[in-house]
Amino acid sequence: MKDSGRTAEISIGGENYSFPILSGTTGPDVIDVRKLYASTGFFTFDPGFTSTASCESSITYIDGEAGMLQYRGYPIEELAEHSHFLEVCFLLLYGDLPSASQLEDFMSRVTNHTMVHEQMRNFFNGFRRDAHPMAIITGVMGAMSAFYHDSIDINDPVQREIASIRMIAKVPTIVAMAYKYSVGQPFCYPRNDLDYTSNFLRMCFEVPAEAYPENKALSRAMDRIFILHADHEQNASTSTVRLAGSSGANPFACIAAGIACLWGPSHGGANQACLEMLLEIGTTDRISEFIKRAKDPDDPFRLMGFGHRVYKNFDPRAKVMKESADEVLSVVDSGRKPTLQIAKELERIALEDEYFVSRRLYPNVDFYSGVILDALGFPTAMFTPIFALSRTVGWISQWKEMIAEPMQKIGRPRQLFVGPVERRYLPLHQR
Ligand code: SDX
Numbered sequence: 001m002k003d004s005g006r007t008a009e010i011s012i013g014g015e016n017y018s019f020p021i022l023s024g025t026t027g028p029d030v031i032d033v034r035k036l037y038a039s040t041g042f043f044t045f046d047p048g049f050t051s052t053a054s055c056e057s058s059i060t061y062i063d064g065e066a067g068m069l070q071y072r073g074y075p076i077e078e079l080a081e082h083s084h085f086l087e088v089c090f091l092l093l094y095g096d097l098p099s100a101s102q103l104e105d106f107m108s109r110v111t112n113h114t115m116v117h118e119q120m121r122n123f124f125n126g127f128r129r130d131a132h133p134m135a136i137i138t139g140v141m142g143a144m145s146a147f148y149h150d151s152i153d154i155n156d157p158v159q160r161e162i163a164s165i166r167m168i169a170k171v172p173t174i175v176a177m178a179y180k181y182s183v184g185q186p187f188c189y190p191r192n193d194l195d196y197t198s199n200f201l202r203m204c205f206e207v208p209a210e211a212y213p214e215n216k217a218l219s220r221a222m223d224r225i226f227i228l229h230a231d232h233e234q235n236a237s238t239s240t241v242r243l244a245g246s247s248g249a250n251p252f253a254c255i256a257a258g259i260a261c262l263w264g265p266s267h268g269g270a271n272q273a274c275l276e277m278l279l280e281i282g283t284t285d286r287i288s289e290f291i292k293r294a295k296d297p298d299d300p301f302r303l304m305g306f307g308h309r310v311y312k313n314f315d316p317r318a319k320v321m322k323e324s325a326d327e328v329l330s331v332v333d334s335g336r337k338p339t340l341q342i343a344k345e346l347e348r349i350a351l352e353d354e355y356f357v358s359r360r361l362y363p364n365v366d367f368y369s370g371v372i373l374d375a376l377g378f379p380t381a382m383f384t385p386i387f388a389l390s391r392t393v394g395w396i397s398q399w400k401e402m403i404a405e406p407m408q409k410i411g412r413p414r415q416l417f418v419g420p421v422e423r424r425y426l427p428l429h430q431r
């Protein structure tokens with residue numbers, strides 16, 4: 001970050017105030033209002049933070065107008081095409097693509113931390129079998145701080161690193177355990193001879209009676225979904241993790257807070273809601289009925305998987321996901337080809353409709369992901385846990401960046417108070 005040499009001038013009641021304009025390497029400049037309240041007695045007012053930069057970051061850059069997403073400067077399309085998830089994890093965590101020896105060391109460290117403490121199995125038995133897997137992984141991730149006391153001192157960079165590796169390594173095991181618990185099947189331990197993503201698929205779908213046949217095409221599709229969901233700048237769940245981390249909470253608690261936020265249907269819960277919407281639409285001739293509902297200001301229904309706070313152009317992840325959906329459905333006959341056809345027709349109709357065009361609403365990352373996850377064999381309740389699995393590395397990378405920030409302070413927004421002014425207590429008989 002550097003001072004642009006320019007300033008923003010504000011005049012209040014005839015008083016003029018000047019605030020520096022700061023520049024990053026690319027993207028919008030910012031007006032540094034850190035001294036606004038001290039010098040003017042005024043707060044800024046920005047519910048939803050539509051015009052607020054909460055931090056400086058070097059990790060992920062989004063250009064919503066151009067429909068562009070980069071992890072540490074590398075376009076998401078190139079990473080989805082040429083990289084794999086653990087290499088992307090290294091890139092997000094450490095800032096550069098790894099050398100061969102760095103990658104080998106990183107993959108070995110992750111592989112050798114994939115098992116969870118055996119006693120953690122007991123947490124699962126405390127949940128009803130029909131508990132949403134997001135409820136389970138939120139609880140189990142938070143509970144990890146009770147098992148790994150040697151990696152919760154956030155002031156020790158060695159412990160921060162161990163906690164990061166542990167969470168990246170164990171989150172697939174925890175998510176797979178949540179799935180197995182929900183379907184009443186025995187847990188399946190990780191295997192160190194498999195790659196990260198194949199291991200996850202096997203932990204989900206292998207049963208004692210029958211091995212899960214490794215399928216490179218499906219594993220590649222799963223790995224691409226992990227890459228596409230790994231990080232996304234200061235979205236709601238990442239901002240939750242940063243805010244929790246700013247209080248000095250342990251890393252497991254911070255990531256559990258991120259999982260809880262991601263669960264919301266406006267955020268990471270949209271992939272589950274989107275496939276359920278596509279299945280409810282059922283046939284292309286019912287699309288117009290749902291488009292009508294989405295446009296009705298009196299109907300709370302929104303097209304799930306459509307629209308985005310930042311992207312006012314195509315979400316680049318949705319484009320990659322759409323191509324991947326075609327590939328997966330050509331390999332797996334999940335019976336969902338009609339569903340994919342409905343999604344494509346819905347996209348086509350919406351993108352020709354003035355309501356969506358004028359509001360610059362395009363398919364987002366969640367629009368096609370559900371069709372792929374369904375084809376891979378996952379129930380809709382597992383879609384958001386898989387999003388959380390992938391986003392764990394993004395949350396950790398952002399949390400590490402925040403903790404290492406010399407200016408780091410506890411996040412504590414203010415408010416515009418519109419409640420009652422001071423009044424006297426009245427005894428009961430006078431009310
Ligand atoms: C993710 O932030 C991130 O980066 C998130 C994410 C990530 O990787 O972390 O990208 C992941 O969360 C993707 C978004 C998943 N959510 C959905 O698909 C749910 C459906 N989409 C919406 O609820 C909505 O688009 C949001 C929440 C995603 C964005 O909402 P905004 O930016 O607050 O926009 P808005 O609500 O102010 O909408 C602007 C207008 C409104 O109409 P008007 O009041 O102007 O008449 O667009 C309309 C909205 O009603 N609108 C929609 C719509 N999304 C917005 N109308 C119908 N269907 C939709 N999906």
